[in-house]
Amino acid sequence: xxxxxxxxxxxxxxxxxxxxxxxxxxxxxxxxxxxxxxxxxxxxxxxxxxxxxxxxxxxxxxxxxxxxxxxxxxxxxxxxxxxxxxxxxxxxxxxxxxxxxxxxxxxxxxxxxxx
Amino acid sequence: xxxxxxxxxxxxxxxxxxxxxxxxxxxxxxxxxxxxxxxxxxxxxxxxxxxxxxxxxxxxxxxxxxxxxxxxxxxxxxxxxxxxxxxxxxxxxxxxxxxxxxxxxxxxxxxxxxxxxx
Numbered sequence: 001x002x003x004x005x006x007x008x009x010x011x012x013x014x015x016x017x018x019x020x021x022x023x024x025x026x027x028x029x030x031x032x033x034x035x036x037x038x039x040x041x042x043x044x045x046x047x048x049x050x051x052x053x054x055x056x057x058x059x060x061x062x063x064x065x066x067x068x069x070x071x072x073x074x075x076x077x078x079x080x081x082x083x084x085x086x087x088x089x090x091x092x093x094x095x096x097x098x099x100x101x102x103x104x105x106x107x108x109x110x111x112x113x114x115x
Numbered sequence: 116x117x118x119x120x121x122x123x124x125x126x127x128x129x130x131x132x133x134x135x136x137x138x139x140x141x142x143x144x145x146x147x148x149x150x151x152x153x154x155x156x157x158x159x160x161x162x163x164x165x166x167x168x169x170x171x172x173x174x175x176x177x178x179x180x181x182x183x184x185x186x187x188x189x190x191x192x193x194x195x196x197x198x199x200x201x202x203x204x205x206x207x208x209x210x211x212x213x214x215x216x217x218x219x220x221x222x223x224x225x226x227x228x229x230x231x232x233x
Contacts, residue, residue, distance in 0.1 A: 033220070040124070042206060042225040058220065090160065103150075104221060106160040 002026050006091050006107035013081045013114045021076040021110050023091030030096040032074035033058075033104070034066060036087040043090065049074055050096075081114045088112075117142045119209050121224035128197055129232050136192040136227045138207030144168075149183065149190045150208040150221065160206075166190065197231045204228045 004025045013019055023032065030051050035043040045058030049068040063085060065077045074093075078085060088111050092104040118141040128134045140149065151163040164174065166183050174181045178195045194201055208221045 035223075040225060042223040044223075045220055048220060088158070092160075103162050103165055104160075105162075109158050 004091055004093055004105050004107040006089070006110045008110060009108065010111050011113070013078075013112065015082060015114060017081050018077070018079050019081065019112075020078075021089055021091075021112075023074045023076070023093075023107060024072055025074075025091075025093040025105070026072065027093060027095070027105065028071070029093035029105070030071070031094045032068065033092045034064070034074065034076045035090045035092065036060065037090060037109070038087050046076065046089075078112075081112075083114045086112060086114045117144075117147075117209055117211065117222045119207050119222055119224035121205075121207055121227050123227045124225075125228045125230070127230045127232065130199060131196050132231075133193060133195050134197050134229065134231075136194075136205050136207075136229065138190045138192065138224060140188050140190065140207070140209045142188075142209060142211070144211045146211075148210045150210070151181065151190075151192050152206045152208065152223075154204040154206065154226070156203070163192075163205075194229075197229075199231050199233055202229060202231045 007022045033048040034046040037043050044060045046064050047058050047061055047066040049055045052068055052071040055066045055068055067075045088109045090109050091107040094104050120139045147168045149166045153161040153163055164181055171183050180193045182191045204226045206226045207224045210221045
């Protein structure tokens with residue numbers, strides 16, 4: 001079982017460049033999330049999606065865009081990268097119903113450095 | 116607004132010591148869920164436990180135990196007889212109830228880094 005897969009795992013960007021992080025889950029989960037993790041800050045929610053074709057802002061959405069064109073994929077885009085976006089990004093998913101709802105399944109993380 | 120506070124930024128213990136990680140939360144919801152996640156040095160996030168607000172029973176899983184007290188809004192995590200492999204960052208998290216279509220987003224504390232020395 002692949003679970004939640006993030007690509008790429010590592011990326012170095014120059015200020016102003018754009019890129020897209022891909023999150024794919026094979027568990028048929030309805031909900032998907034993008035978090036960023038910074039030293040001493042814990043995990044902060046960037047954007048989330050409660051279903052195909054829907055997205056919503058989280059705690060720190062500025063500078064990011066997302067899309068959920070297919071249920072299994074959740075894309076996080078940086079249109080013009082800034083050094084402040086240097087972080088480790090985690091994608092997560094969870095099911096909407098059932099006894100295990102609420103448990104987030106995380107990807108392995110994507111380390112992004114913006115120079 | 117919901118908030119999770121993990122006041123202990125770093126804890127260092129010697130192997131076989133018991134250690135308790137504190138978690139204090141704030142919420143206006145009457146129904147909510149509390150979680151603990153472990154992040155070892157390898158970086159992945161590992162789910163440890165979920166507890167709903169109606170269940171105040173303490174839980175024990177091997178060397179791990181959790182003490183949930185609504186009266187003090189705390190959900191503390193104790194590792195008994197700690198081992199080097201317990202070295203990790205531990206996150207406490209809170210979510211609103213997610214039945215009825217609520218998105219139930221998780222709010223994380225800033226984490227406690229536990230170092231267990233041999």
